[in-house]
Amino acid sequence: MKMTVIGCGYLGATHAACMAELGHEVLGMDSDIDKVHTLNSGKAPFFERDLDDLLAKHTASGRLRFTASYGEAADFADLHFIGVGTPNQPGTDAYDLTHLFDAARRLAPGLTGPAVIAVKSTVPVGTAPQVAEILREYAPAKDLIEVAWNPEFLRESFAVDDTLRPDRLVLGFKRDHSWAETVLRQAFAKIIESGTPTIVTDWATAELAKGAANSFLATKISFVNAMAEVCEKSGANVAELADILGHDHRIGRHGMRPGLGFGGGCLPKDLAGFITRADELEAGPAVDMLREAAAVNGRRRQRVVDLAREELGGDLSGKRITIWGAAFKPDTDDIRDSPALAVAQALHDLGATVTITDPKALDNARKLHPELDYVEDPIAAVDDADLLLHLTEWHQYSNIDPKRLANRTTSPKVIDARGTLNTDQWREAGWLARALGRP
Template sequence: MRISVIGCGYLGAVHAACMADFGHEVVGVDVDPEKVAKLAAGVPSFHEPGLEPLLRKGVDSGDLTFTTDKAAIAEARVHFIAVGTPQRGGSYAADLSYVWTAVDDILTHARPQSDGPLVIVGKSTVPVGTAQAIADRVAEAGLDAVVVWNPEFLREGFAVQDTLTPDRVVYGLPEDGVASGVARTALDEVYAPILEAGIPRLLVNYPTAELVKVAANSFLATKISFINSMAELCDAAGADVSRLAEAIGHDDRIGPKFLQAGIGFGGGCLPKDIRAFMARAGELGVDQSLTFLREVDSINMRRRDHAVELASTMAGGRLVGVKVAVLGLTFKPDSDDVRDSPALDIAGRLWGRGANVVATDPAGAHAVRALRPDLQIVDSADEALDGAELVMLLTAWKEYVAIDPSHAKSLVAMPRVIDGRNVLDPQRWTDAGWDYRGMGRRAGQSV
């Protein structure tokens, strides 16, 4: 099929490359000339494992093109909206201006096709009610098109895998039976390789499809904040949160995933999605249904405060002039995303308390140098460790988890480490002569 993808950021670029890999003819449209030039050369504008070879394959075959020319969508039958929905300034609510611009671009440039109505597919995470509003605008404009909402469930670092082999596909369909059939048939053709592999396909209405992504993210955020609140209790009571998580994770009603205590969640999705969810609930008059998410958000932010206070305690009560090596700045490993990154926020707070922060990250260093020129960013862990009086592992990159504590001790001025992600072996580091502190655990607690 001929497909357009409007918005070629993280979601759009991955989706476009994967749809071309399925054999479709795909054009990606974005307003950023620099981003488009990179993508047109087969080079991602962000770090994502497995994406570059897929991009190059599509570009080299001619099945995948990128442009800033909005008129290039004219011949497509299926139009995916994959633009960002950031948090609105001064509010928890989502900013839908990019979504509405994409809709207007489709109304302006899309042409009717001989093989049936156009299909407009929403991928962006939006407040419930948006799909129907778009469908109403399309109908008012007189365009022969149907709207379907098809939420994405990408995990940064696994986005290609999650697009090519998702765990489910959700179609949010219009109530009208004829329009619903058109949308379902078109998406079935788009996703034929996925459906042939037996991936579950769920057919729901607009509001349900819009709620799936934010409901899932809210549940995951709640689970993360729950185990982080347990870490606070473990610190006070002398328990080990990692063993606690292991014990409760054996209960199949709970499960072990997302029970890793640490400095909290961040990134471009979870924080803004749960806040937009709360804002939309308030607009619908059911704000009490999601008040628990305020505490989820509060617990998450409190983890950053805790990490800074722990650093101050380990440094003897004050951070002024203390050289702190920060390992990791992105919000998670295998990503260069520093949006609402707990690691970067903590590094900035340490600097604000007078610490001599020397930080490093395998993928996010370039972005941080531009965002925070006040922070000293180096290219390797060894450079950061050299002469450090305190080490803080804040992003669980494999190379940091694998650091030899004896080698690290030979570089630092004082062997003190805060394991912000609870990924190091406490006993191994203690045996190597380090003063180790994790999030809700210490060396020697476990038996």
């Protein structure tokens, strides 16, 4: 098939490359000229595991190319995926739909015949009718344009695999959707034929799917971190407690990892947006548990700051603190709402000299926080440090022998906020080692 992908950030670029991998001819469209040039060279303007390989493969094969022209995109195909960003509005937690509505408005004048517009962007429930109305107003084809909702459930650093081998495929339509469903089933034929559960539903349910899924995941993470708070007060071990809970098949171990909490461009945004939309619908009391999930998540960051002050005598002025990790999670260079950088900034504001290292995210971190210090080598980064904080669980850090580090610091103290260091090994190497939620 021929198809376009409007908006080529994390979601759109990945979707475009994966659709080409499935055998389709794909035109990606983005208003950022520099991004278009980078993508056409076979590289992503961000780090996502396996994505550069697909981009290089299919820009070379001719199945995939990118443009900055809405007119070219409209002429290219009758199936258009929209995957533009929908961040929180400045000063509020509501979704900002400016990019989505603008994309629909700018694509519409070129839609002169029947077309399917499949929106993948995460939105508040009730958005689909607004998109349909924009297309009806601005597209010459008017009612021949069918709007479908196809939410994504990607995990950064696993986005390629999640696109090609998703847990489920959700297709949302208004009412008589026979043609749009046929088109999308053809687009995802290989995925459907592999046995992927495919749920066909209405617009509203499809719109709610991503926000509800991320809100549940956020609640699960925050639950185990709430248990970590109890464990710290009682002397229990949250890692072992999580293992005990995880063996209950109704609960499950996957995704319930105690530590510094969640960050990134999806879970915090979608949790906040979901709560805000529920308030607008006068269903606020139904999501009070989600407000507490967000509060627990915020407390994890403050807990690390409090532990750092405790270990350094209460006053951080002039203290040197090294932080392992800048990305919000490993295997990505994404620093959006990074818990690690939030802690780093808080420590800097309290007078500490903060040095950060990260395998992939240092350039992004430097742009956002030029006031902090950066070192590429995680071993050299601990030189003369009064305290080491492990805040992003890159596997490289767990493999470092703590015996190599103790003599490089002024005080061998480490706080493991991700629970992936072998603290017994660190103690045997002469370190004072603490981990969130553990004795």
